[in-house]
Amino acid sequence: MNFDFTDEEKNFFSEVTKAMEAVAENRDFESGDLDTVRDNLAEALAALASSGYLKLGLNAEDAPFSGTLPLMAAMEQLSGISPSLFLAVEMSTRMFGRVVALDQEAGKNADILSALAAGKTVGAVALSEESLNVENDPLTTMATREGDAVRVSGTKSLVTNGPVADWFAVVGMLDEKVAVFLIEKGAPGLKLTDRQLTMGYDGLAISGLEIDGCKVLADQVLGPFDAAPFLEQLKLWENQVLIASSLGLMQASYITARDYAKEHRSGGKPIIAYQEVGFKLSEMLTLYQTAQLYAYRAAWMADDSPKEAGVLTLCAKVFCTESAEIVAGKSLQVQSKDGYLAGGKAERSYRCAKYGQIAGVSTEIARVKIGDAALGRF
Ligand SMILES: Cc1cc2nc3c(=O)[nH]c(=O)nc-3n(C[C@H](O)[C@H](O)[C@H](O)COP(=O)(O)OP(=O)(O)OC[C@H]3O[C@@H](n4cnc5c(N)ncnc54)[C@H](O)[C@@H]3O)c2cc1C
Incomplete structure (x- = not known):
């Protein structure tokens, strides 16, 4: 297991982050009528296309890199910038795109795939x-x-x-x-x-x-x-997207709470000086980093030993999606009234976190499947 990223990959992550932060400065990706959502998505896809992000995971020969592990880390960056934009992009690229690419060897629908990679189709x-x-x-x-x-x-x-x-x-x-x-x-x-x-x-x-x-x-x-393997593959891809989504939500929740705790003063000092606030931040960081390691391990397994990756991805999904809700809750608590008021990043993460637990393979069904696998194995 090696979860180190190459310099090339690290540069790619920071380029995607910078490009998307620049686009997000002038646009609100978290709300809007359908025309606004369409325009937002078109602008974001154009920016992502120029970085090569939209080719990842689609077996494109000229993709910046291959492998599920760097893909997971790249997706985490985008989710940290905007949860809504992230899901829109991933449902189009990594879900729809990968389904279309299933018949890539037969050369079918190459035009749809190149339009996707160019950010010109959704x-x-x-x-x-x-x-x-x-x-x-x-x-x-x-x-x-x-x-x-x-x-x-x-x-x-x-x-x-x-x-x-x-x-x-x-x-x-x-x-x-x-x-x-x-x-x-x-x-x-x-x-x-x-x-x-x-x-x-x-x-x-x-x-x-x-x-x-x-x-x-x-x-x-x-x-x-055949229904079972096909649906299992689709759910694996969806679970990977939802895991990355949860990492991004945790990243946003943690950073918002940490910065707030340093800046916001109560009782004559920044609230980070209160030990109980520090404990919350340390619990948030611990959960976030553990979830990240789990996600990276499941992503690495998807390429290294796909047979075992299915159950491990379910475990990672349960852990990451439940952690996202806990971390967002703690972030709100640290930010108190300011966290509770509508419009903050932690408030959004809190509302979005629940989705990861119901979509893909739901937390309940995942637990049943993990249990079945454990019984089968031992
Ligand atoms: C915002 C949003 C976007 C979506 N986007 C898409 C999309 O792009 N494409 C798409 O195809 N779908 C999409 N969906 C649908 C989504 O994938 C389904 O809602 C999800 O699969 C859950 O199905 P359900 O609501 O019918 O749950 P149900 O099957 O009705 O489950 C209800 C409850 O029972 C539990 N349960 C059900 N069966 C079992 C079992 N066998 N063992 C244990 N517990 C069980 C579940 O875990 C859950 O808690 C979206 C949903 C939402 C909310």
């Missing part, structure tokens, strides 16, 4: 369905063959980037296996439902999808794949 992954968790039940989105093409029908309840996406990777059933249907916005039969607002990630555009007999050409059908 993707979304439509997997979950209303009242149905893919961990428990088979998908109800169905495709039937029609010559070389297929016709797809189904309903997807929550799709991140839905209202701003150019392309949708719709996951459904074909020939009793799971397949992905790439559907372009505006395709006949594709309807977006109203934007959904959530308790966190206010700068994210989320909607549902109604798909009524959409025609998808053979080139834009990926698979069909």
